[in-house]
Amino acid sequence: QSALTQPASVSGSPGQSISISCTGSNSDVGGYIYVSWYQQHPGKAPKLLIYDVTKRPSGVSDRFSGSTSGNTASLTISGLQAGDEADYFCSSYTGSSTPQVFGTGTKVTVL
């Protein structure tokens, strides 16, 4: 099962909105509603931001939102803040022998 494809880096200015893409196939992103997104600050464990494509766990800011179109999922961060500077990973259920596959990761820089 190949890793999902994400852009290596995305940047934006404070207050702007940015989107991170996560491209897979019909066997993962395009085939199931179980896409999740994680935020990871340096030296820290990943934190769940989005699950089931669009749902936010309790305590996660509504500035983070998720969507899908075909085989591509997207994470949008609105009202970009300095604290959003981190690495972001997507993940999808696959239905194969490896039930979960991660994306390659995207480094978000706040200019």
Add this chain to the structure above:
Amino acid sequence: QVQLQESGPGLVKPSQTLSLTCLVSGGSISSGHYYWSWIRQPAGKGLEYIGRIYTSGSTNYNPSLKSRVTISLDTSKNQFSLKLGSLTAADTGVYYCARSPIYSGEFDLWGQGTLVTVSS
């Protein structure tokens, strides 16, 4: 609230077997609502799913690691463990334990991670 805490050696020699444990506190590992997983991350790289175990003891492993991995459960101690054999330098990285709901699969709770270095 529920917390996960990894423990194990930080340095292991090549060809040896790595043994890590994840202690679950604040909740029961036997609840039946979750899978208990291991995930790793080489320095500066992405996340890799290693495998998971369910309350029943059933396991699932990443095919690329399957021949070297064993995940087990100790309900009396409320913990689960990872054994990874035939280590090489490529196995160096941070190892995380994590929890995922059985009906959706996202990793909703993570341990802080433990750095494992494979070196002689």
